[in-house]
Structure formats: structure tokens, C-alpha cells
Amino acid sequence: MNREIGNNRTENKNRVKSLQAKTDRGEATRQKLLTAAEEIFGTKGFHRASIVEITLKAGVAQGTFYLYFQSKDKIFEELVRELNHSLRCEISHAVSEVKSRQEAEEIGFGVFFAFIKEHRNLYRIVQEIQFVNEDLYKWYYTQFAEGYIEGLEKAMAAGEFRYLDPETVAYAFIGVAEFLGMRWVLWEKEDVPPKTLNTALKLIMEGVLPRK
Amino acid sequence: MNREIGNNRTENKNRVKSLQAKTDRGEATRQKLLTAAEEIFGTKGFHRASIVEITLKAGVAQGTFYLYFQSKDKIFEELVRELNHSLRCEISHAVSEVKSRQEAEEIGFGVFFAFIKEHRNLYRIVQEIQFVNEDLYKWYYTQFAEGYIEGLEKAMAAGEFRYLDPETVAYAFIGVAEFLGMRWVLWEKEDVPPKTLNTALKLIMEGVLPRK
DNA sequence: ATATAACATGAGACATGATTCATGTTTCAT
DNA sequence: ATGAAACATGAATCATGTCTCATGTTATAT
Helix, strand or coil, rough: CCCCCCHHHHHHCCCCCCCCCCCCCHHHHHHHHHHHHHHHHHHHHHCCCCHHHHHHHHHCCHHHHHHHHHCCHHHHHHHHHHHHHHHHHHHHHHHHHHCHHHHHHHHHHHHHHHHHHHHHHHHHHHHHHCCCHHHHHHHHHHHHHHHHHHHHHHHHHHHCCCCCHHHHHHHHHHHHHHHHHHHHHHHHCCCCCCCHHHHHHHHHHCCCCCCC | CCCCCCCCCCCCCCCCCCCCCCCCHHHHHHHHHHHHHHHHHHHHHCCCCCCHHHHHHHHHHHHHHHCCCCCCCHHHHHHHHHHHHHHHHHHHHHHHHCCHHHHHHHHHHHHHHHHHHHHHHHHHHHHHHHHHHHHHHHHHHHHHHHHHEEEEEEHHCCCCCCCHHHHHHHHHHHHHHHHHHHHHHCCCHCCCCCCHHHHHHHHHHHHHCCCC
């Protein structure tokens, strides 16, 4: 195993300490920390959460934390990016072989609610990002909006949806999903009731005005 | 002056210290603190804000803060309740002599966007309440939802809006308003563009599906 | 003029928590 | 078996921040 230790003067140049686990044991510890962090951040919020508590829950010493994460901010960021990625993956996968854009919205909303029910903790984290890392916060929603806009534009071009400024519609839909998720999943700790899901879909599809 | 020091065991019984200003001078100081707190909480978030900074901005000593507020949590709560109250007042006043429910929605959205533009700081505060005082957070949105539901029910009973579960519609509308406000007023520091406002209103009134 | 309630001060007691570091333990290729 | 890299420890350091308190100032009613 050629290690090239000799000419390794990059070692202190880029301040990024090792941080990646190099064995399975290390990776397992790293995962324990991430899992604990998800729980603690989610229940207490970023600022009230402490590294002590996270390491305690993970069953490791405080110092161990810094073997795998540069700082409290960084593990938080990693959690957020992970959440963003897996939620978008789940939705786009579920929606991939759908017949119409309307069906895509139905399935998308459903998957979103199911996801936050499973990840109530991480969902709460998102709300707090803006006070920890504002850019990350914008990134989080921009990622969603971009994919959404693309889908809407196609549906509008195809005449499935009428033309309305896609960015506005995207943020409006995201807002609807977030608030219904907050009201039922977060507050009631239940599924969003079918009635609510149906109402929401009718609302965004057809509006509140009576159809002639 | 009979001080009754000996038997004065009420002194510690009710923990509520004076807290209300008793003169104009005191009231002015109290206001200076509230104004400073609005600014600091709004820009840095609750946890990053410090009493030192608030008193510095208000131009008073640290100890003075505790003459008027019991704690950091309490001044935050007062700010939130004040915001909630004045926003609801502005909307209900603006909407009071409106002809139709549709017009009420148009004006309501407009006033909401105008309000958060003026109170960008306080608007950001709201997002953080849930990690400081979860009950207060629910209270904040429940207050809005209740008024909204009432208005929607009337409109539905009158046949102005078709019947859809009013609570769902209320939270959906609130979500739309919050997210468009976030995207344009908070992120761009601008007004919500007329195009966006129009799109949003069309969307909630008539939906995205093409009308025959 | 002066007593007194209200207002104001800011140093410091007290608490908390992120991060570091000197020291140990485990694993495994040789 | 052994040396070195990886992993692990937790007490100590360092920074920050809330809230208290002993003391001082202002305004005003008599």
C-alpha cells in the first residue's frame, strides 16, 4: 500500500482534518453520532442541543465527536443536505412513472407527508437553518423549487396546467405542503387525514371558486 | 415609613417583580428596549441575540433590562404577541368593508406582504418561536387560522366559495402567503411583484387546471 | 430643602457549552 | 509478536451570556 507520506505537505495546508472514517469501526461510530444528532437537533433545536448530549446519546466521549465532524455547525449542515437529498430522491422516484402531472402532484404530496412523518425530527431542523446558516436555508428551498419549476413548465407547455408563473406556483405549492405538514404531522403527530389531502389537492387544482 | 421587614414574607412569595413602568421616563426606557430587541432578535435570531447587545442598542445598562422584563424569554414572547396582534388588526381592518370574499383575499394577501416588508425583523422572529416556546408558536398560527376559518365558512355558506374543509384551506392559504413572503420580501428584500401576487390569487381562486 | 419612590448602573456571580489535547486502547499488516 | 495508524477518552481550556446586587442618580410631593 503506497502511502506517499513523505511529500505530504498538504497535510496542514488544507485545514480539513481527516474526518472521514477509514475503517468500518470508524464509520459505525460516525453513523452513531449522526443518528444521535438527528434526534437531539430535531427535538431540542440547534442551539439548545449540545455536543455533550449528542455524544452521550451516541455512547461515545466528547472528543470522539471531533474525530468525525469539524464542528457543531458542520454536522448540522451535513444532516440538512442529507435530508434534502433523500426527500427529493423519494419524491422523484415515486413520481417517475406517473401518467399525468396531476397524478404527480397527488403522489408528491403524499410522499412528502409520509416522509416528514418518518423524519419529524429532521423536518423541524429545516425550520431553524436560517438562523444557523442562511445560505444553506435558501439552498434547501431552492433545490426543491428548481425541480418543481421544471415539472410545472412541462405540464404547462403540454396544456395539462394552464400557464401561471411557475416559480410562484412552485413556492405556493411548497408552502401549502409545509403548512399542512406542520398542522397535522407535526402538531398532531398523525398522518395528514385523507380529507385534508383531498381538500388540498382539489384546492390547488381547481381553486376555491365554484366551477360553473 | 413602616417597612414591615420582619414579617415580610410576601416579598418572595409572588415572584412577579414590578416590571410595569410607573412614569413616562420608565415607559420610554421600556420602549427603547422593545425596539432594540425587535431589531436584534430579528437580525440574529433568538439564541444569537444577547441581552448585552439589546441594552447596548437601547443605550441603557444591562441591569436596566431586568427592571422591565423578567427574562430574555419574556421579552421575546411580548414581541411575538404584539406582532401577532398588530398584523391581525391591520388585516381585519383593511378587509372590514370589502364587497366579496374574493376581494377580501386579495386585500388580505396584499396587506400581509406590506406588513412583513415593514416588519421583516419580526417576521423572521416568528419562524424561531417553535424552538423557544412551542405553545406560543402554535398559538401564533392558531390565532390566524381561527379568524380565517370563520371568514371562509361564511363565504362557503354564501356560495361565494365552494365547500372545502375550511381548516385545510386556511392553513394552505397561510402557507402560500408565508412562502411567497419568504421568497420575495425576505430573500429579495423587495415587494412581492404584482405578477406574483396575481398568480397567487389566480391559483387559490381557480387552481392550476385549465378551465374549460 | 429634603425624603422617597422610581429609575439606572455595571461589575461580577454563576452557569453552560464548544472545542482542544495529552493520553490511552484497538486493530492489523508484516 | 510488534509497530503504527486509527480510534477513543474526558478533563481542562476558553468563551460567552444570563441574571443579580450593592450602589448611585433623578424627579417630585410635601
